[in-house]
Amino acid sequence: MLDSTARRLLQGPLGRAAGVLDRPHVTPDRLTIAGLALGLVGAGAAAGGLWAPALALWLLSRAADGLDGPLARRRRTALHSENAAQRGVPPSEAGGFLDIAADFTVYGAFVVGVGVGVSTEGASLLPFLLVMLTYYVNGSTFLAFSSIAERTGHHIDDGRSLSFLGGLAEGTETVLVHTAWCLVPFWAEQIAWAWAAVVALSATQRIITGYRLLRRPAASGRP
Known part of the structure; x- marks a missing residue:
């Protein structure tokens, strides 16, 4: 729900940060892998109840994830400027x-890490299992839609690699909820119950x- 607003607000700062990072040894894929590694270590910290390190690693992971796209677009723009014959080259699939x-991987691992971490302090694992279930349904839904939309001409182009269907629970909300778990772990169970309900509603939507959308003619495929 908040992704379009977040992308608009962060476009400038992320673009400038990508310019600072634009060095030969820094590539978009390496940033993605760095974000993955940081997120997994952060999940491990959460499982151990180390909430401050878990929060820092989670935010660093999401920062790396937010920078790989702007850096990739910056590199493509430079390529187009250097060689007009390359015009129209698609993003790296x-x-x-x-x-x-x-x-x-990071989202799922972090849910597991937080669930394990709070369960050692007496909280129930059930809401975190429900979050994982709703993540599975939600993710399967938009990935299936994206695959079929590409084949049938219903592609939604918002600058990302896949055709994303908007919903109540998107990446921005996920970052905020996972952050809240680390900030107030004593409320993590209650937050997880509410978040599972929100993600379930988003999946249904x-x-x-x-x-x-897929039942419409392809020419009117964009919602």
């Missing part, structure tokens, strides 16, 4: 795939919207 795979 391999990089987009790696980014999505890394995001799903995506299923209905995607089904209706």
Whole structure:
């Protein structure tokens, strides 16, 4: 729900940061892998109840994830400027795939890490299991839609590698909720119950919207 606003607000700062990072040894894929590694270590810290390190690693992981795209676009722009014959070169599909795979891995690992961490302090694991279930349904829904949309001409172009269906629970909300778990771990169980409900509603919304969208003629495929 907040992704479009967040991208608009962060476009300038992330673009400038990508300019600072634009060095030969720094590549978008390496940033993606760095974000994956930081997120996994952060999940381990959360599992151990080390909430301050977990929070720092989580935020650094998401910062790296936010910078790989702007750096990739900056490199493509430079390539187009240097060689007009390259005009129209599409984004790196391999990089987009790696980014999505890394995001799903980090999100799932962090839910498990937080669930384990708070369960040692007496909280229930059940809401975190429900969050994982709703993540699975939500992710499967938009990935299936993206795959079918590409084949049927219903592509949604918002600058990302896949055709994303908007919903109540998007990347920005996920970052905020996972951050809240680390800031107030004594409320993590209650936050997880509420978050599981929100993600479930978002998954339902995506299923209905995607089904209706794919039933339309491709020419009117954008919602």
